Amino acid sequence: MHELNIPKDLFDRMLFHSRGGYPNEVCGILAGIGNTASALYETTNAEPSPVSYLMDPAEQFRIMKDIRQKGLRMLAIYHSHPQSPPYPSSKDIGLAFYDDVFYMIVGLIDQADPDVKIFRITEGSVSESAVVLV
Numbered sequence: 001m002h003e004l005n006i007p008k009d010l011f012d013r014m015l016f017h018s019r020g021g022y023p024n025e026v027c028g029i030l031a032g033i034g035n036t037a038s039a040l041y042e043t044t045n046a047e048p049s050p051v052s053y054l055m056d057p058a059e060q061f062r063i064m065k066d067i068r069q070k071g072l073r074m075l076a077i078y079h080s081h082p083q084s085p086p087y088p089s090s091k092d093i094g095l096a097f098y099d100d101v102f103y104m105i106v107g108l109i110d111q112a113d114p115d116v117k118i119f120r121i122t123e124g125s126v127s128e129s130a131v132v133l134v
Helices: 008-021 057-069 090-094
Strands: 003-006 027-035 036-043 071-082 102-105 113-122 123-133
Touching: 003 008, 008 027, 008 036, 008 071, 008 102, 008 123, 027 057, 036 057, 057 071
Parallel strands: 003 036, 003 123, 071 102
Antiparallel strands: 027 036, 027 071, 102 113, 113 123
16 A cells, blocks of 8 residues: 545645644544545644654544444554654654554645645655545
8 A cells, every 4th residue: 555545625624733733743643444544533742842742642542442443444643744844753753653554744834835745654764655635
């Protein structure tokens, strides 16, 4: 799976969430079936900062449980980079524990035209994938 299909309404919600958290990073999870997202979960950044995020562990556990109960799987973890390009930082790479999900970054240097990139991060190796709006 080298691309992630995202309905435009979910993509727009992710951008709205990202802009709304400025100047701090925001984070969330996309879930679905196959390579198509059908649900977006906004999560609390337990480490509010313009250069870092940490999903609230209890909230993440509840979300993962909800995803399983709905017969979905986690497809992507997204977060924003309010003041830097959408490329994984060394911390992002070090905290990429899920080899089978995408890591999506919303770059907000230009809030009117966010730059969104998606990656696979496996054992410290970063490869860019594609976002397809459906």
